[in-house]
Amino acid sequence: MHSVLSGIHLVTFDLDGTLIDSVPDLAVAVDRALDDQGLSPRGESRVHDWVGNGSRKLLERALRDALGEAPSVALHDAAHEAFLHYYAQAPNVRTRLHPGVREALDALRERGMALALVTNKPHAFIAPILDGFGLFDHFGLCLGGDSLPQGKPDPAPLLYAAAHFGVAPRESLMVGDSRHDIEAGRRAGFRTLAVPYGYNHGEPVASSCPDAMVESLAELV
Ligand SMILES: O=C(O)COP(=O)(O)O
Numbered sequence: 001m002h003s004v005l006s007g008i009h010l011v012t013f014d015l016d017g018t019l020i021d022s023v024p025d026l027a028v029a030v031d032r033a034l035d036d037q038g039l040s041p042r043g044e045s046r047v048h049d050w051v052g053n054g055s056r057k058l059l060e061r062a063l064r065d066a067l068g069e070a071p072s073v074a075l076h077d078a079a080h081e082a083f084l085h086y087y088a089q090a091p092n093v094r095t096r097l098h099p100g101v102r103e104a105l106d107a108l109r110e111r112g113m114a115l116a117l118v119t120n121k122p123h124a125f126i127a128p129i130l131d132g133f134g135l136f137d138h139f140g141l142c143l144g145g146d147s148l149p150q151g152k153p154d155p156a157p158l159l160y161a162a163a164h165f166g167v168a169p170r171e172s173l174m175v176g177d178s179r180h181d182i183e184a185g186r187r188a189g190f191r192t193l194a195v196p197y198g199y200n201h202g203e204p205v206a207s208s209c210p211d212a213m214v215e216s217l218a219e220l221v
């Protein structure tokens with residue numbers, strides 16, 4: 001096992017960008033929502049840098065980019081509703097698991113580690129996506145961006161997970177791809193591990209100084 005796991009009893013994982021490459025399906029739903037409003041598509045490469053603060057923020061960033069100014073509340077609400085509708089129809093068509101994810105989750109589960117998923121994505125999408133990969137049952141707890149009043153980078157969801165499993169924060173590890181994951185982990189008193197292949201607003205996640213980094217989650221186990 002990787003040394004970052006020594007003394008760890010709970011591992012919490014981020015979803016988008018860490019376990020899955022979800023931008024292909026996210027971008028389709030964003031672009032369909034924009035099209036409903038007569039706005040031109042933004043495409044995957046831009047959406048890539050807008051993921052990480054939940055779906056409302058994703059749509060706000062897309063609308064701002066398409067309009068050249070901040071959207072009205074009514075437009076933001078309408079586009080977000082449309083996005084939720086389109087994404088719910090096809091959350092797992094072109095989404096792929098990152099290499100090493102299945103091996104890592106299987107091995108951690110076999111070793112009796114408590115596993116939690118803490119994403120800023122709306123909770124409703126977690127089960128359909130994880131089920132599609134046969135991984136939903138690996139997690140003893142799944143929290144979405146709308147599960148609690150605060151999402152990452154607030155430490156609240158991580159502290160909730162630690163309390164749920166009765167594990168001390170210092171015996172817990174947050175695994176993520178973005179500065180929001182590393183900040184939430186640090187503020188919660190968790191150890192932090194980052195992967196470099198995900199979504200971090202176009203910046204290297206190493207700048208957030210995680211306790212450790214791995215190229216692939218396979219290195220964990
Ligand atoms: O919905 C998002 O913005 C990203 O969610 P994540 O926390 O799983 O990266």
Ligand SMILES: [Mg+2]
Pocket residue numbers: 014015016017018052176177178198199
């Ligand atoms: Mg992420």
